[in-house]
Each structure stands twice: as structure tokens, then as C-alpha cells.
Amino acid sequence: MTHDGDPIWPDLQALRCTVLPDPVRTDDGGAVCLLLVRVDSPRGELLDTAVFADLDVLGRRLLADPSIGGVVITGARPGVFVPHFSLGEIADGAEALGRPLPYPAARAAYSAVAALSRSRSVRDALLATPAAGLAELARTHQALDRLGTLPQVVVAAIDGDALAGGCELAMACDLRVMSRGEGRIGLVEVTAAIPPGAGGTQRLARAVGPVRARSMMLRAQTLDADGAVAAGLVDEAVDRDALLPTAIGLAADVARRSPEAVAGVKRALSGGRAWREGIAREAAGFVAAASGSRAIARIRAFAAASSPDGSRTPWRDRTWLP
Numbered sequence: 001m002t003h004d005g006d007p008i009w010p011d012l013q014a015l016r017c018t019v020l021p022d023p024v025r026t027d028d029g030g031a032v033c034l035l036l037v038r039v040d041s042p043r044g045e046l047l048d049t050a051v052f053a054d055l056d057v058l059g060r061r062l063l064a065d066p067s068i069g070g071v072v073i074t075g076a077r078p079g080v081f082v083p084h085f086s087l088g089e090i091a092d093g094a095e096a097l098g099r100p101l102p103y104p105a106a107r108a109a110y111s112a113v114a115a116l117s118r119s120r121s122v123r124d125a126l127l128a129t130p131a132a133g134l135a136e137l138a139r140t141h142q143a144l145d146r147l148g149t150l151p152q153v154v155v156a157a158i159d160g161d162a163l164a165g166g167c168e169l170a171m172a173c174d175l176r177v178m179s180r181g182e183g184r185i186g187l188v189e190v191t192a193a194i195p196p197g198a199g200g201t202q203r204l205a206r207a208v209g210p211v212r213a214r215s216m217m218l219r220a221q222t223l224d225a226d227g228a229v230a231a232g233l234v235d236e237a238v239d240r241d242a243l244l245p246t247a248i249g250l251a252a253d254v255a256r257r258s259p260e261a262v263a264g265v266k267r268a269l270s271g272g273r274a275w276r277e278g279i280a281r282e283a284a285g286f287v288a289a290a291s292g293s294r295a296i297a298r299i300r301a302f303a304a305a306s307s308p309d310g311s312r313t314p315w316r317d318r319t320w321l322p
Helices: 049-063 089-097 103-116 118-124 132-147 165-172 200-208 209-216 225-231 242-257 259-269 273-290 294-303
Strands: 006-007 017-018 032-041 070-075 152-156 175-177 236-238
Touching: 017 049, 017 132, 032 049, 032 118, 049 259, 070 242, 089 103, 089 132, 089 165, 089 294, 103 118, 103 132, 103 200, 103 273, 132 236, 132 273, 165 200, 165 294, 175 225, 175 242, 200 273, 209 236, 236 242, 273 294
Parallel strands: 032 070, 070 152, 152 175, 175 236
Antiparallel strands: 006 017, 017 032
């Protein structure tokens, strides 16, 4: 059994960060630590804006902390990774806009807010306006994109469902290990009348190829651990008791290498004009769909069928999955 280490950064409300006790010897004779990050929102078991706010802060701190060589992200307890994003929060943000936004207007609005949100002070001000949902979406993209450019390797240890936003978080990590069992992974947003909105269209296409990605998203297809490995979406499938040791071992294998080399590999594979254009198209499509009356009604029905803490939802109980 792997035990959590010493806690750091207690000001993060939705992430529990601990330094694992065994340092990793690097190729040049130095030593770095591994960080275990448990997603543990006070609002319940689902992803929410508090989680992405903390991920934004976490990424900035990791950029400035060379003593940490690798990061493992997992859930708060066995059997739970991050099942999906809270759809009620999506409906709240969409309704705050005041009216449906057709795609061209959504594209212009998101692009403007995303550009302004490069300034943290401006973004924080926007979070107190009707454009808060757009600002939250921009912050989500910034936080996930930053994981792909850190000098540390980031490994997702997936125990349980990683659906929709949970899948998007897992795909934003460099490596993924998933436990065998009842858990499923995939982008199932179309069953809630919305497309993926946190980079899922772009990351899934890169992971499994555009043809299979399109089919998976349009059909809301999910995969178990072994199926995800076969598709190229997950690196390793293991039994549950081996999940954390395997994920930590992968992080240690990479953490011993030069951080400049690790960052170089990651940087070469991230970003670029085509990536930014794809993300902008995805975000605009997400906003255009989510702000419409059909999606809001569907999302509200989803929320009404869910428990307050997210332990039961129509995706988790499979009633809204094919």
C-alpha cells in the first residue's frame, strides 16, 4: 500500500497535495520529490470550478518549484477518480449570459474573454460579471494546457469513472494508468445536449486518431481499462491495488531525467496554431450549445436526477449512457 506523504499548500481547497516520502535519484546524482495530488472538492465528488481554480494555482507553483520532479493526480478515495464535471455549474454559467449565443457570437465572446483572461486580475474581475462562465472556461483551458508544458511529468491514476470533464483532465496529463473494474473513460457530453468543452475534442483526436475520436464522441462510447489501452487512450491497465504504485513508478521513471529534456518533449507536442484554433472552435461550439434552451433543459434534468454530492448521476449510474 502507498501512503500519502507530508501535506503542502493547505490553502488549496479542492486539491490535497502531499510530498511522497521517497525521493527520486536523478541521472546527474541529485534528488527530486514526487507530489501526490488528490482531487477532493468540498462540494462533492465531481469536478467543479473550485477544482480548476486550484489546478490553475498548482500549475503556477509547480513551474516555480524545481524540487518536485513528478506529479500523480488521482481521486480522493479508492474507486473514485473524478467522474465528470458538475453539469449544474455549466447551466448556471450559460443562464448568466442572458440569452443563447449562436456560434459566431460565441466565438467572438470566448476569444475576447480568453484574451482578457491572460491577465489574472482582469480574469478575476470577469468572474464577478455575467461573463463568469466564459472566464471559468478560459481558466479551465489555461490550467489544463499548463499541465502539458510543466517540466514535471504528470501522471493520472484513474480509479473509477473518467467521463466528460474527468476524461479531459486525464487526457491533459502526460501519462495515464487505469484500474480494471467497473470504471469507464470517454467523452459522453452529447447525451446532455452539449459537446466537450475543456479540450476533449482535440486531445482525444490526438490520442486515438480523429476517425475513432469522432465516433467515440458522437456515439458517447466509453471504454474500460483494457479497451482504453488498446485504443491508445491509456498507457497501462492494472488491478486496483497496483494502481498508485504503478503510477508513482511511472512518475519516478521520468522524474529522474533532465527536467529540460522532459519539458522539451512536452513543449514540442503541445500548443501551436492548429491547437489554439481547434480549442477556440471547440469552446465556441460548447458555449453556443450550452447557452441554448434545449441544452439548459437537458442539463437541468441531469442535475435533478443527481444526488447533491455527485455520488449518483445519470452518467455514473449509466442511465444516460448507451
